[in-house]
Amino acid sequence: MAEGTSDDFRGLGWAHGCLTVQRLGAMLAPVTFLLPGGRQVSPMHIAPWADEPGGGDLPGILRRLRGEWPCVPFGYTVPADGFTPEWAAQIKPGAPDEAPHGHASNAEWEWTEVGPTEIRLGLDYPGSSLVARVERTVTPDPDAPAIDLTFQIAVREDCRLPIGLHPVFRLPSAVGGARLEPGAFSDGHTYPGTVEPEAPLFARDREFDSLTAVPGRDGGAIDASLLPLEADTEELLQLDGIDGTAALANEAEGYRVRLSWQKEHFPSLLLWYSNRGRQMAPWNGRHVAIGVEPICSPFGLGPATALSDNPIARSGVATAIAIRKDDPLVTRYRIAVEPL
Template structure:
């Protein structure tokens, strides 16, 4: 499968090495050298990237991997099976709507950088209220960490759901990783079913601890310990979170931590992709955890995000206002440490 010569660029430094691809500006693989001399690679790479037919997939799936920005975040879906207060707010996607936005599905261009970072940008279609995204990936010269900056330039005044999409590797054996969120106000289960044969949590319920999430059949479930033994595909949203989360990979004896500006992303979406999707290219083998800082109601798309939805009514914003010509800048960090 041929690739343009500029499809990937990499950086190496004292504490690690990383690769960014032009498609989606996705970051992975990322290898970090811990102070004890061990190397860890915390980011997920989908198993089908080099398989025959991968280039025919939608852009976001083609070489799905690691971390990237989503502007706007989500994708509109009809409210089939959702509770009544959600159904009226959920609609089929618009004809030009792309999953997680234009930047997630198209190739970015490389910009000049200082040799110690990678910088990319992408122009949005003229019909979009977003003019341009720019992204800079900067290894920390002093440790096993990467700092990332995202700039969003607005073409016109608008409100949009926005998000970041870090996706992390899970160990293959059950319950060998632990999610460690910062303090959060409350969590919510998804207002619909992600995959009909791979559901685990009760629909549209509120919880206060990740260790006691309402289950589909009444009992509470510890959702902090992954992966699950069964095939599961689920979403959980933690609202009012303090701007950090960690994943302790006990099988490989390291912790990866993500931190961000909580004033920009007041919620964390947990995408538990636990071998639950059976259609191609997933084929029941996709095992990963998305820990995604968002200003959005789950991934339900712009129309639902702008509506008076239950998450927004609870006091957590689900869309950000942009002024015409505004350049919005946010920064976040991925780092690793030994357990």
């Protein structure tokens, strides 16, 4: 059993499925959608250690890692060692109280309303934060196998912040059994450093225009659209100027999950390839999932770097969004499934 109390999870059922939200990180999963003909599919990922004892010792974001959740500020600071010179010059130190993917990803939210048609949660940030409060609403579509989500950010003073959404989808067991289908984008970028030193796959700091031909660390091109990958790896790719849509076609299981969002808030898509690449606990070489993450951020490289003159910001793609004290940011997005 997962460590927690009965108040840690709330659920809803509707004509086209059922869903669960947990207070920790306000994470959405498990979700089961009902397709025409009565077939049930569950596209959201749940980490294999989520129900194991001892999870209380992990950082909040990892403790019961699952599904989808919002992140503000998005990202976390890493050392500049190993990055290409152009990026290393812009990687700034993190704040002493920095939490990976922000306070909201690691804290217990409060239920503000749980009714028959939606779940609402809210979270006050520490007084030292520029962020004052975040709120989240999860609403099943009564007429479709889909969920509409709203995320609101209120700040204590006018500021710019990197923000992101963090959907993580389950993958079939067969190599290449699913296909990533991003919407139209202007530029693709490989990570300018090394995510996992023992399991690199893509060349550092290279551009590409199709997921089917991403430059490899050892030369050649890799089809990064077919998942899961054959190689054991932990990698990141960023698609800039994307049109606000992406999908994962799970061909092995006969369904497609679609994600749509407001591109004016999230001009980039971060793809997190977690493919048995991390060997340390709790990952233990067994974590297989794909993060399909709408962001306003440079690879999630921490708030200070997001505000710097980093190469993505220099190219004209925003890596932080302006939010005014008297005008909370409200963004809406949707997760939907359909048969193949």
